[in-house]
Amino acid sequence: xxxxxxxxxxxxxxxxxxxxxxxxxxxxxxxxxxxxxxxxxxxxxxxxxxxxxxxxxxxxxxxxxxxxxxxxxxxxxxxxxxxxxxxxxxxxxxx
Amino acid sequence: xxxxxxxxxxxxxxxxxxxxxxxxxxxxxxxxxxxxxxxxxxxxxxxxxxxxxxxxxxxxxxxxxxxxxxxxxxxxxxxxxxxxxxxxxxxxxxxxxxxxxxxxxxxxxxxxxxxxxxxxxxxxxxxxxxxxxxxxxxxxxxxxxxxxxxxxxxxxxxxxxxxxxxxxxxxxxxxxxxxxxxxxxxxxxxxxxxxxxxxxxxxxxxxxxxxxxxxxxxxxxxxxxxxxxxxxxxxxxxxxxxxxxxxxxxxxxxxxxxxxxxxxxxxxxxxxxxxxxxxxxxxxxxxxxxxxxxxxxxxxxxxxxxxxxxxxxxxxxxxxxxxxxxxxxxxxxxxxxxxxxxxxxxxxxxxxxxxxxxxxxxxxxxxxxxxxxxxxxxxxxxxxxxxxxxxxxxxxxxxxxxxxxxxxxxxxxxxxxxxxxxxxxxxxxxxxxxxxxxxxxxxxxxxxxxxxxxxxxxxxxxxxxxxxxxxxxxxxxxxxxxxxxxxxxxxx
Numbered sequence: 223x224x225x226x227x228x229x230x231x232x233x234x235x236x237x238x239x240x241x242x243x244x245x246x247x248x249x250x251x252x253x254x255x256x257x258x259x260x261x262x263x264x265x266x267x268x269x270x271x272x273x274x275x276x277x278x279x280x281x282x283x284x285x286x287x288x289x290x291x292x293x294x295x296x297x298x299x300x301x302x303x304x305x306x307x308x309x310x311x312x313x314x315x316x317x
Numbered sequence: 318x319x320x321x322x323x324x325x326x327x328x329x330x331x332x333x334x335x336x337x338x339x340x341x342x343x344x345x346x347x348x349x350x351x352x353x354x355x356x357x358x359x360x361x362x363x364x365x366x367x368x369x370x371x372x373x374x375x376x377x378x379x380x381x382x383x384x385x386x387x388x389x390x391x392x393x394x395x396x397x398x399x400x401x402x403x404x405x406x407x408x409x410x411x412x413x414x415x416x417x418x419x420x421x422x423x424x425x426x427x428x429x430x431x432x433x434x435x436x437x438x439x440x441x442x443x444x445x446x447x448x449x450x451x452x453x454x455x456x457x458x459x460x461x462x463x464x465x466x467x468x469x470x471x472x473x474x475x476x477x478x479x480x481x482x483x484x485x486x487x488x489x490x491x492x493x494x495x496x497x498x499x500x501x502x503x504x505x506x507x508x509x510x511x512x513x514x515x516x517x518x519x520x521x522x523x524x525x526x527x528x529x530x531x532x533x534x535x536x537x538x539x540x541x542x543x544x545x546x547x548x549x550x551x552x553x554x555x556x557x558x559x560x561x562x563x564x565x566x567x568x569x570x571x572x573x574x575x576x577x578x579x580x581x582x583x584x585x586x587x588x589x590x591x592x593x594x595x596x597x598x599x600x601x602x603x604x605x606x607x608x609x610x611x612x613x614x615x616x617x618x619x620x621x622x623x624x625x626x627x628x629x630x631x632x633x634x635x636x637x638x639x640x641x642x643x644x645x646x647x648x649x650x651x652x653x654x655x656x657x658x659x660x661x662x663x664x665x666x667x668x669x670x671x672x673x674x675x676x677x678x679x680x681x682x683x684x685x686x687x688x689x690x691x692x693x694x695x696x697x698x699x700x701x702x703x704x705x706x707x708x709x710x711x712x713x714x715x716x717x718x719x720x721x722x723x724x725x726x727x728x729x730x731x732x733x734x735x736x737x738x739x740x741x742x743x744x745x746x747x748x749x750x751x752x753x754x755x756x757x758x759x760x761x762x763x764x765x766x767x768x769x770x771x772x773x774x775x776x777x778x779x780x781x782x783x784x785x786x787x788x789x790x791x792x793x794x795x796x797x798x799x800x801x802x803x804x805x806x807x808x809x
Contacts, residue, residue, distance in 0.1 A: 229684075237638060237683040238645070238660070240668035248682070252320040255739040256630060261603055263627040263701050264693065273699035274706060275497055277755020277781070278527050282558050297422045301649040308649055315659035 225250045225257070322809040328462045329488040329542040336383060336393045340768035343393030345385070345667065347376035347437050350395050353486045354439055357807055361462045361484060363477040365400045366408050367440040375437045389572055391549055392435025393782045397490040399478050401448050402428050402533070403522040410444040411524050412456035412474075415644050415651045415670035425522025426493060426557065427533045427550045431688035431805075432477030434549040442477030442490060447641065448526045449497055450474045451744035452734065455674045456547055463506060464804040465770055469728040472502030475536070479506035482536045483771075484807040489537045489546055495527050496629050497723075497748025499534045500760040504773025507762045509790065510536050511543045511802060514780045515755035516561035518547075518552030527636035528559075530752040531630075532683045538800055541791035542592050544569035547783060563781075571739075571788040577790065582716030584619045591746055592722040599764030599772040600722045603793065607720075610792055617712045619721070621704040625750040626742055628705065631685050631698035633754075636680025637675075644670060679740060706754045713779045718789055721747055723760040723773035748774055757783045762799035771799075 227243075230250050236239040241249055295308055304311035323335070324346055325705065331704070335341040351369055371776035372395065380394035398404060401411050403421035410416045417536055422430065432438065446594050453461035453476025461476040463469040464484040471480040473494030479502035482490050494512035503510025518533040525531060531785050535546040553562040581604065589596065604614060639666040646652035646666030653665035685694035688724040712719060734741045756779055763774035774793075778786050794800050 230680075233680050233687070234641060234664075236687060237679050238642075238663040238667055239671070239679060240664040241680075250678070252426050252677060252738055253680060253684075255737070256677070256742075259739045259742060260627045260694070263624045263631075264697060265699075266621075266701055266704070268697060268700035268704070271680055271700040271703050273386065274697055274753075275701035277559070277683075277753075278557070282502075282562075283555075283562075286540075289609045292421065294711065299788075301419060303649070303652060310630065312647055315662070 224254055318695050321349055325353070325485045325508070325809050327488070327606070328539050329537055329545065330539070332394055332488055333390045335720070337388060337409030340742065343376040343379040343437060343476055345481070347395050347439070350487060351439060351717040354752065355440060358481060358486050359486055359750045361464055362443055362459050363461055363480045363482045363484070363486065364401055364440045365410050365412065365443050365458050371407065374439055379435045379437055389434045389549070390545055392425070392490065393437060395437045395439050395487050396431065397439050397442045397478060397481050397487045398428055399490070399492050400444055400476050401493055403524065404428055404438065404441065407441065407614045408440065410447070410458070411446045412458060412724060413671065414457040416798040417457065417651065419649060421522070425804065426554045428522065430550050431491070439487060442475070442481055444452035444477055445474035446675050447524070447551060447637070448474040448493055448495055448549070449637070449674050449678055449739055452502055453477060453502070454731060455672055456746045462731070463728045464807050465507060466728065466768070469596065469730050469770070470505065472505030472724070472728065474498040478504045478509055478536050479503055482506070482508045482538060485803055489535060489542060489805045492524055492534055492536055494532045494752065496529045496578060496752050498634060500535065500748045500758060500773070500775060501724050501744055503536060503760040505728040505771065507802065508536050508538055509540055509543050509759065509761050510534065511547060511759040511783070512751060512757060513547055513551065513783055514757045515785070516559050517551045519552070519557040519560040521554050521556040525640040528640060529636060530633060532752065540794055541569065541572055542786045543759070544572060544787045565782065568784050568787055571784040572791040573740050574788050575611060576607065576789065578632070579612040579718070580615050581607060581612050582615050582712050582719040583673040584616040584617050584622065584629065584660050584712070584719060584721060586619050587721030587747060588623050592725045593727070595766040596722045596724070596726065598721070600774055603718060603774045605762040606796060607789070607793060615716045617711060617715055619708040621701065621708050622750050624701050625705055625753060626746055628680065628701045629749045630742060631694045632702065634678040634682030635686050635695050636682070638667065638679045638686065638751060641675070641679055662730070672760050674738065686738065702753045705750055705751065708752070709754050709756065709779070715779065718785060719776050719777040723747060723775035727770035729773060750779055756780050757786055758784050759790060761793065762802070764799055772796050
């Protein structure tokens with residue numbers, strides 16, 4: 223399988239990562255190498271095999287429906303680039 | 318031997334004895350090791366952040382606790398945390414430009430547990446960005462160097478932790494293991510590295526890479542030290558929905574048990590062409606030593622295990638592409654300076670904030686989860702994952718532990734494999750299966766190659782049998798001294 227330029231731009235768009243046209247060929251070549259490695263599992267007959275999404279076949283627990291967290295907005299917002307009155311200040315994106 | 322030598326050459330267990338006998342204070346011990354971290358650690362680029370002030374304060378508190386007779390075996394012992402584990406008030410970068418200035422608002426569960434035991438965190442260790450890599454070269458803060466040969470890699474992704482323990486900068490360090498990120502660097506750096514069963518240590522506060530595989534664990538120089546650390550780190554935590562609610566365990570309880578009657582499985586897939594001859598020779602010598610201790614060797618087959626690497630490179634990138642979507646430059650993390658609109662801000666912030674390997678894995682994960690490819694890749698990989706897990710269950714009907722090499726080679730030169738990701742991925746051919754199955758595994762030193770580089774023995778067991786792994790490793794370390802060797806230039 224060889225990824226086309228269009229494939230690369232489609233994935234890059236979905237992933238919201240800019241891949242410039244100058245980078246695209248090099249990115250495609252490396253991804254081709256990875257998909258060649260990954261492709262080795264595709265020939266295996268897995269009809270009727272239950273997918274394994276987790277190490278242990280356990281049901282995820284439900285927590286009690288009660289308040290456990292206190293208000294930590296100020297602590298959490300300390301990592302924000304800018305905030306005011308408890309709100310995140312974000313750059314203008316609508317003209 | 319002066320007191321500084323004791324600080325450097327002692328195991329965690331020996332330091333613990335000296336601290337509780339009040340022959341040494343934690344402030345003295347912490348001060349001496351900080352000095353080493355700041356000089357020798359800098360040469361290895363093993364640390365991203367050193368917290369001198371905080372460490373000395375914690376050491377003072379530990380001394381007070383010991384004086385009151387309230388200390389545990391770990392009280393006052395210095396350690397380092399991999400920089401993917403959140404530490405309240407101290408920068409957590411994940412080796413990424415994206416989080417270059419990120420200060421976590423809370424501690425990871427394992428950080429919290431070890432702090433409660435009285436351990437003294439000295440700082441945060443360098444790593445492959447977001448724990449993606451097998452060489453610790455994929456760090457925004459530069460590559461980590463192997464203390465056995467600074468022109469070579471220490472393995473990865475927890476390379477800074479492995480190098481720090483190998484160079485005797487700290488007696489212990491935390492790591493995380495998603496496909497071998499504790500065991501492979503332990504092998505390449507000549508230390509012990511333990512990945513417990515998935516769910517035994519909470520992932521709360523571990524910056525997520527592949528949530529169904531990520532496992533916190535430890536590095537130390539002996540199996541006994543690993544047992545002490547795991548006993549303190551393990552435990553149920555409601556804040557991680559995959560954390561298992563099991564009774565507390567003393568993981569050191571079986572250390573002294575003789576190995577008579579133990580059945581060690583040798584998978585023919587691990588002793589074929591995959592590993593270098595010198596690596597195989599050291600592993601075979603280790604198995605011979607275990608046999609003289611009373612263990613028997615059983616040939617086993619794990620026919621689907623050669624598919625573990627392909628399966629992993631679908632599942633791990635798929636989970637990573639989802640987990641890393643949170644880094645968009647809006648509420649925290651790197652934000653591009655120049656952009657045209659909101660979508661462009663996301664694209665550019667992520668393109669600049671992530672390194673090449675992280676971007677590759679996000680792109681691979683996005684592709685395998687995208688419309689039209691999900692069944693052919695992601696679902697298929699989950700089905701083959703089940704086949705691999707079934708292979709292990711069949712094998713454990715015939716043996717108690719499974720042994721083999723941890724890594725196919727010893728440490729390779731910095732720069733050797735960075736341009737060939739698919740080649741780099743094969744460093745984890747022996748370690749990845751334990752992440753897919755969730756079972757515990759560890760690497761312990763078992764020899765050196767002709768260049769003087771360490772070789773690791775990989776031991777695996779069925780889920781929740783950590784104490785058996787530690788028993789085998791400890792018994793082996795009673796009759797060998799590979800684990801006690803330290804790199805020249807880092808010893809007194």
